[in-house]
Amino acid sequence: MxxxxxxxxxxxxxxxxxxxxxxxxxxxxxxxxxxxEDLRNAGVCLVDSITTETNKGRVKxxxxxxxxxxxxxxxxxxxxxxxxxxxxxxxxxGNWDILKQLRx
Numbered sequence: 001m002x003x004x005x006x007x008x009x010x011x012x013x014x015x016x017x018x019x020x021x022x023x024x025x026x027x028x029x030x031x032x033x034x035x036x037e038d039l040r041n042a043g044v045c046l047v048d049s050i051t052t053e054t055n056k057g058r059v060k061x062x063x064x065x066x067x068x069x070x071x072x073x074x075x076x077x078x079x080x081x082x083x084x085x086x087x088x089x090x091x092x093x094g095n096w097d098i099l100k101q102l103r104x
Contacts, residue, residue: 021075025100049078059083067091
């Protein structure tokens with residue numbers, strides 16, 4: 001994502017955080033860390049990240065568990081593309097806006 005896309009995405013998430021859940025799929029841990037920091041600085045409350053940095057060894061299982069345990073609105077989850085791409089299915093998909101970074 002370019003800087004302006006990230007800014008636009010952060011703004012949209014902040015404006016709609018209580019209306020939907022947001023799943024942000026990024027390519028690198030560096031981008032994920034910066035994105036998380038920006039969201040938290042913007043005052044978004046329920047921001048989580050599940051990556052190999054935060055959950056050693058059980059990333060796919062933790063992502064699936066997170067989808068099962070979240071409420072209908074207000075959550076932001078940041079994951080990295082390789083782990084999301086491996087998921088065969090996730091529950092409550094209709095409750096999530098999915099925002100993907102497709103290229104650097």
